[in-house]
Amino acid sequence: MAANFPTHEQVQGGIGVTEPGHAHDAHHDEHHEQSFLQKYVFSTDHKVIAKQFLITGIFWAIIGGTLSSLFRLQLGWPESTMEWLTPFLGKWIEAGKLNPEFYLALVTMHGTIMVFFVLTAGLSGTFSNFLIPLQIGARDMASGFMNMLSYWFFFLSSVVMFSSLFIETGPAAAGWTIYPPLSALPQAISGSGAGQTLWLVSMALFIISQLLGGVNYITTVINLRTQGMSMSKLPLTIWSFFLTAILGLLSFPVLFSAALLLIFDRSFGTSFFLSDIYIAGQALSNTGGSPILFQHLFWFLGHPEVYIVIMPAMGMVSEILATNARKPIFGYRAMIGSLLGISLLSFIVWAHHMFVTGMNPFLGSVFMFLTLIIAVPSAVKVFNWLATLWRGNIRFTTAMLFSIGFVSLFIAGGLTGIILGNAALDIQLHNTYFVVAHFHLVMGSSAFFGLWAGVYHWFPKMFGRMMDEKLGYIHFWLTFIGVYLVFLPMHYVGIAGFPRRYYAWTGFDTFSQFADLNKFISVAAIVAFFGQFIFIFNFFYSIFRGRRATENPWNSTTLEWTTPVELGHGNWPGEIPAVHRWPYDYSKPGAAEDFIPQNVPYSQTQSSNLPYEKEME
């Protein structure tokens, strides 16, 4: 009896075995009251853990956005006084000016926070956790306990990273890519002292969190699918989370090794990345190391990482576009195929970040070739999304708008990747604002749009209430226009060759022409950032006071919408529904309604069954 549904004790013990689709589930209402601590803090319920990831992610996004507003102030008005920020930044304002090392710390922490803490943990942590069990028809993750550990390692990692913002020597300042020797030598920049140590410790904890989560996601998708839920009936969200988890599992350990070797170089006198260095009046004894080795290790994670960030967004956008266009996603199998193609290729393109590092030019040729191949599956995805809209019957929910925005931004940012992936063109554009504009559109803003789309779409299932649509519309249009106003002109600055991570360009005649445009970008960025508080208000207000949601407010087909509004641990009060059809039966000719949920058997929909489905009646 107990084998069918993980009792509370079993889930906590991490040995929960879920066999879906069988009887004897009724006793799950019987278990004893959970304490507040068990229910909301050290919870093993995937839904609670998802919310923990989401709210921590929102916290980090505010921090990351604030940092960017600070350095945009510097870039927009390099000559102005920053005296008024002294109460906030203290000694980092020197004689009315922002300390240049602190400027570098700002960009470093902005990148680290946004890429890892918001768009990896906040995005995939939230939605992989929330949606995998609900959409595949499982009571919980394979191991609720590991899942809980995953969040708490992330929390610990967050605490360490956050504390590094306040230490005497400042947070890490060698760029989010922490290339040694700069990141290895406190003599080179003060952020490479304790700040860098905390950064490395925090990232090590973060990687543990990712691996605990990833193993769990993969196991759950493989083992705990409900009856009838074959891999070819999985919603695209699940496919994307599944492949994302595999990418993370294979690539994060490599970053861990890079971090470990860097720790050795920093603290134990090894020379993995250090060689022939004379700094601060002293020749170091390190010889034979290679800074380029670090870059290979870093980008072996770093490039899959951008797909770790974007693929969950792709999956959710596919789902939301289909639901709100009231049409099946176009080319379901091609969408899975392109996700597989992207996942595979993402492991063999990393060195396109390194064309001009002195790496053998032949390697550059190989990586250019592989990089430009990856544009093909990406293009297929875009065409399929467009075809999904074609002849749809579109409802503009906020989630739908953000999904359309996602596609728009993904196109805008993805296309310039074709330029940057060309090694000959990258010679000029490497490390300029063209790169900054490119990745902020294609992985930064797009993934953020996927995140928002997901929050607006699944909010009713998360909290049993609706978010306010009007505020959602204002939030969308302000953000969408804001993002374009920031990042389109940034390409111009990049084509003109402006280097990134510059405190000011005023020292160069070559980079003197775009002072006004930089002001404009700064204004747009700061306004768009403040616009996010509309979302934050809407989010927290709606948790408590939003309109009550119905069970399936978007008339959607996937399994999570068959659960009750008040969701307990275990997800379905009775039996787990079995699955009979693919997740995109929208507007099927002959069907009574314009959607047929996955758990409706063909025998009940004889009027709409296609010829090959007749056999399955």
Next chain:
Amino acid sequence: MTTLGILLVLALLLVVFGLLFRLQILTSIFSGSSTREVGTSNRVNAILCLIFLVVGGAAFAWSFADSYDKMNPPIASVHGLATEKMFWSSMIVIGIAFVLTQVLLFWYSYKYQHQDGRRAFFFPHNNKIEVIWTLIPAIVMAALVFAGWKEWTRITGPAPKDSVVLEVMGKQFNWLVRYPGRDQKLGVVNYRLIDATNEFGFDLSDQNGVDDFTAGEIHVPKGHPVLLRIRSRDVLHAVYMPNFRVQMYAVPGMPTKFWFTPTKTTDEMRAQMGNPNFNYELACNQICGRGHFAMKMSIVVDEPDDYVNWFAQQKSFSEQNPDVLASFKQKSDKLVEKATVVPTTAAAVVPAAAKASL
């Protein structure tokens, strides 16, 4: 007091927004629009999509045209002309894809907005068009890769034998430059020998280094291939010369290189730009610390004859620092017990050597 005033105004504004928000909720409840599945907002958003496409597209086109002149750093190298052409032709290709897809995206969004009583077209897949739109990007990509690969191999191929050689070394936070002198050979350096005087770490027991000279700015001759030997003595830097479309990391412990052929002298570029103060600049383009943004050096492109003259006027490092030379001489005397020949003044032979190098 002003701070308090500002805070008060902000607080009042928030209260006003809060009230407006409540009001909006109440009106939507009374008008019944909160319970309708698809209300007027749907139409408004569809129209906004169209407006965004038209107004946004126009604004983009205008701003691009307006900034176009400013976004092209004038080109002064042979390969720069080729990559520039490739850049803009690739931009046209992706521009077409951009416009097509964005127009379809927002046009479909507008055109296929919800209408009561209409049902979406059930269209799950179509193998033929899927094959077509997989092949088209694949073919376009293949063409772009091929063009890029050809140019890339040409640029990164071996430098011509008669290239003018010089060494650029990055350090926190400036550039140092070294020329090989009349023998056209850069002498051995060793980072352990670096000090305040010997910034390069010259090992003057190596005869090749005795005539090497350093310079405060980079001089290169127009129309001749120039081979930059690049290294760093502390952290990563990157040699970035936007006008020559040159970029290469400076890596401690791993010398790198890049060769290019300048096509316009500084004077010619000044005339072309109408800016008598124009200078080619070398910037650092890899984060290296506090002074990263100010790590600059001027580059002067001379007519070949002027270059030869400039080259002839330079005094070698050893000549300028006889103490350093002497200390090496002492050491080598002690070690080898065999005096090396002190080179005669280099200057006399230099013009011939410099010419030979052209």
